[in-house]
Amino acid sequence: MKIDRLFVVSLGAITGLASCSSGQEEEAQRPNILILLADDAGYADFGFMGATDIQTPNIDRLAAEGCIFTDAHVAATVSSPSRSMMLTGRYGQRYGYECNLDKPGDGLPDDEELLPALLKRYDYRTGCIGKWHLGSEPSQRPNAKGFDTFYGLLAGHRSYFYNPETSDKDGSLQQYQHNGRKLSFDGYFTDELASKAQQFVTESEQPFMLYMSFTAPHSPNEATEEDLARFEGQPRQKYAAMMYALDRGVGKIVDELKAAGKFDNTIIFFLSDNGGSTTNQSSNLPLKGFKGNKFEGGQRVPFFVVWGDRFKRDQRFTGLTSSLDIFATVVDALDIPEEGLHKPIDGVSLLPYLSGEKSGNPHEALFWRKMDTRAIRSGSYKLIITRGVDSVLYNMDQDVEEMHDLLSSEPEKARELMEQLSEWEQACCKDPLWIEEGWAEITNGLHERLMKNEIRTAQDL
Structure with missing residues (x-):
């Protein structure tokens, strides 16, 4: 059957325009x-x-x-x-x-x-x-x-x-x-x-x-x-x-x-x-x-x-x-x-x-590490460890200002967070590609003073 060439061209143009229009709409959205x-x-x-x-x-x-x-x-x-x-x-x-x-x-x-x-x-x-x-x-x-x-x-x-x-x-x-x-x-x-x-x-x-x-x-x-x-x-x-x-x-x-x-x-x-x-x-x-x-x-x-x-x-x-x-x-x-x-x-x-489809915590736990210091927040609790210095544990729901160390009163919770932190380091961490020379000498001492509540803010330095 013979099909009019003009009809084919017109149909192709319409299809192309529709496709282009659809793509533009998708991009605009x-x-x-x-x-x-x-x-x-x-x-x-x-x-x-x-x-x-x-x-x-x-x-x-x-x-x-x-x-x-x-x-x-x-x-x-x-x-x-x-x-x-x-x-x-x-x-x-x-x-x-x-x-x-x-x-x-x-x-x-x-x-x-x-x-x-x-x-x-x-x-x-x-x-x-x-x-x-x-x-x-x-x-x-x-x-x-x-x-x-x-x-x-x-x-x-x-x-x-x-x-x-x-x-x-x-x-x-x-x-x-x-x-x-x-x-x-x-x-x-x-x-x-x-x-x-x-x-x-x-x-x-x-x-x-x-x-x-x-x-x-x-x-x-x-x-x-x-x-x-x-x-x-x-x-x-x-x-x-x-x-x-x-x-x-x-x-x-x-x-x-x-x-x-x-x-x-x-x-x-x-x-x-x-x-x-x-x-x-x-x-x-x-x-x-x-x-x-x-x-x-x-x-x-x-x-x-x-x-x-x-x-x-x-x-x-x-x-x-x-x-x-x-x-x-x-x-x-x-x-x-x-x-x-x-x-x-x-x-x-x-x-x-x-x-509003979900509620609660997007994360069960968050982790931090830089050189000698690492930390974990798991649920309400947070553990900070600085190697060669000390460790502290806080209940963030009760003590967002981190003034009351619970390490000695809740040793089981501290061990639980230490295990989570260790598992994260083993599974997700590689050695740093570089370190900051002189960083540990400065910040380890600051972490110690913060852990002991000797300072609280930068204005205390």
Whole structure:
């Protein structure tokens, strides 16, 4: 039978258009991913966490649109391994990454895949803006690890003002760059990074992942004259001004999402990379400890998730949660099959907890290790061990401030947690690929003083 050629062509065109339309709809429905990461922010230094002397109105409004996780932890208590574990969704001890960078060559192994590399296989546009701190070798840099666009610095900190004699001198890892090309900037660095994030949001015509890695409020303690004037007479003037600039940056990014009609379909994660530091004026109260140690002030962080109207607004979730869960939550949201992952992950999707489908603890236990010190949180109990120093046991439901050691009164519970910790180390940990020279000499003594309640916060040093 003879079929009209025009009919065949027309039918093919209609089928093709329908297929194209279906693909565009599917792409439009895939959520954007935005990770907002503060650097060395104090646990108590946001309005949504109870701060009264630090102003963060934009972040507070954003938190009220989602769910605040009150028992959320990063997987490491210092910057570089914390970021590595968040972006791989895996305990860094599985691939020898438990210390901060110590020498050239330290950083991400070639065979570890980051979240952006996974998302690129699903046609996402990926961007990293701000602090990298995951290695400076060509194979370790953002563009090599899955990011299409990188505006920021490879190092762990820099001046908040352009200075060609210090941070921005040739060859410095603190130098501001775009995909390897040196840049200059006017004004304040936090504002500069926020403006690049706004640009990324506006220009993205496909689903995107943006890793917005602020350097604030990490030292050096620098702020604009205008922001300092706002907090004149405040005991933590510089820190308050730096946090205000951080909040302003978050507000501008959220405003851009809303103006572009992308806010409702963007999953937003907000957290700090570790607890407040000894080098800024941050506060982790009522928690004990600070950046670099295994007490709550070093690893429990402000954390919330927002995704349009997908779940109840202004809720608080008390279950045991980890920064490892960001990766798993994104995988779940995109319905990526397990066989689509490069390697098994350690996080748990938070989506069923956000929807109310599940309750309780996403994790039965969480683990930490860096050189001589390791810790486990299992249910209500937490054990900290520093080799050559001491061990302590706390009931976190009754003593979140970690002031009452139960090691001698509950030896069976201590042995139970020691066994769990030992099993984890045997099953999941390899020797560190590098160590931080001089770290043990500093932090082991701090752990001892914290264990004995001789100090509680960085301000006691």
